Amino acid sequence: MAELIISVSPEGELVVRSEGLTRGQWEQATADLRAVLGEPTRQAVEAEQHLHHIHVESHLQVRGGGS
């Protein structure tokens, strides 16, 4: 589950926050924002959770058959 959280303060400050978007999704979202709103006043990556891949290698041993 991921969330994009958009908030507007009573002073009119607009903040767009990513909670769990992939880096690719976030980069696309911020590129879209820059195209529409220009450069943000502040920005930060507060945490980055890396996905760890497990590689399973299987070895097949072929033996000569014969009955």
Place this chain on the structure above:
Amino acid sequence: MPCGTRARLTAYVAYQNLTFTELDVLLSALTDAGYTQLERALVGTEAANSVPVRDKAGRVIAGAALVVRGADLPTGFGDLGFVLVDGAYVPLVPSDARAEQLLKGIRTGYGRGKAAQLAEQARRRYQGAMQRTTAVDGTVTIRVRF
């Protein structure tokens, strides 16, 4: 192995003062704020800033692309103009202590309009569910979950 674009982020971008670049969002913010006496340039002629802006004495002091007439504004305020400069509607207000408060309300309305637009785009893109809440202090939060 690096995760590249698959890493998941907690991150934010913040826009302290949005520039009024979108006329439809600005018009919506103004009407939501209760302004009804709006005069705008004909479509396609906005850059000419030809709509007269009057001061509290009724003298034409400038031209703008969009004008909120003084009848909608505090007594003695005159008109509130928005001059189209380099793609942005720049407010033209009298040097009046009430101007900042008035603009703050319009900025907040514009931000809310823009936030709703961005959230709807995100909802469609990610086929998510949208939830809007308003806090006691007036902060509007829209969550798009997917």
